Amino acid sequence: MLTSERVESKEQLDEAYRIRMEVFVNEQGVSPEAEIDEHEEEAIHVLVKYNGKAAGAGRIRVVEGVAKLERICVLAPYRKHKIGAAIMAELEEVAREADLTKAKLHAQTQAAGFYEKQGYSADSDVFMEEGIPHIRMIKKL
Template identity: 45%
Template sequence: MGDLEISAGTWDAFEDAATAVRTAVFVEEQGVSEDEELDGNDSDAVQFLARDDEYPVGTARLRFPESTVGKVERVAVREPYRGDGVGAALMRAVEDAARDDGATELKLHAQTHVEPFYQQLGYETVSDEFEEAGIPHVKMRKQLDG
């Protein structure tokens, strides 16, 4: 991996790159339908993009369903880049941005196979398993320190 750069921006700025990563991970790899993947909430979210020497390798988005609670969504890292710290770097950027926007808590729906990844980052599981897009998930939360 070359130089990893994480940036935050708008859907207008990141649509092509974020869609490419999400399509590779969710649609092609996991079989989620494109309609379900592109849910119409992207323009309301802060978008995050991880690039390896300009090549988009990871993405996430952050929405605020409540003023102090951020919801992390669409976290995706291309398969060859997993285990290299890309996901953790993305999550740090999301948490920093959420804190800057006044959030005291983050929540997310994690696919059960990545639950340990989020637990290592301080997220705690707060639900039983449920299905979303045909994939088992759990709800997780993390309190953010000021």
């Protein structure tokens, strides 16, 4: 069973950070200093749990009047359970509640197909972030 929650406690935030460190730092080689950044406090974070265990995380910020979805990740053992889609749905709900009508994200190119299935379309050339190829994608909410 999947459940989505907005992070409200230090314990929840620690869970989100733990997931992000596992996926982005341990698996993908992003530096810990780059992963936890100066935008953490302004962002709204979400956790998705699978059978009660924290399995995925993401965050959202408002940047120039647009919802910017960031740090979307799912732990390896849970990647075939629609957790990514649940994270996206929760982040988009946060955006709609804030009366935002457009969302954007920087997708790793290897994940672009997933975001296309969520209704996003590419609107940039490939660029590098933390040594990983990305593409900017947008969606009207």
